[in-house]
Amino acid sequence: MRCSMIVMNYWLVKQEPEAYAWKDFLREGKTAWTGVRNYQARNALRQMQKDDLVLFYHSVSEKSIVGIAKVLREAYPDPTAKTGDWSCVDLKPVKPFSHPVTLSQIKETPSLASIPLIRQSRLSVMALTRKEFTLILSLGKTHLP
């Protein structure tokens, strides 16, 4: 028998809940992840593949990972960019965390202490390894549907 190995990538995106919160995302059912104006973040957006899983982090006021999303549409030109070469993707909510995972929890977890969220606090789109992703899900007592 032949098995087709599906290579899945894992990501984390950040947003200030005052600007666009998980509940707005749920209400809309999907969103275009526009407005990224940092090359490293843009390059991460461009590497996303359909159905990749994406953690949704609320920065500033909440500092917690609140939900799981997935890539609905791969990178295309960001319609909100008037100049420059910028991309966006479409994301769709998968499910909320039953227990949001806080930044301090992540910092306290040795194998998560070096993820870009900690190391590079200003980066707004970043890759995670499968192990990191799975560990965060378990910290949030959350399972994939």
Next chain:
DNA sequence: GCCAACGTTGGC
């Protein structure tokens, strides 16, 4: 091409 000045982000 260097670097000072400046703006932005985000944790504290």
Next chain:
DNA sequence: GCCAACGTTGGC
């Protein structure tokens, strides 16, 4: 509200 970290801009 402060400030560290970091990216960008522009003068030289």
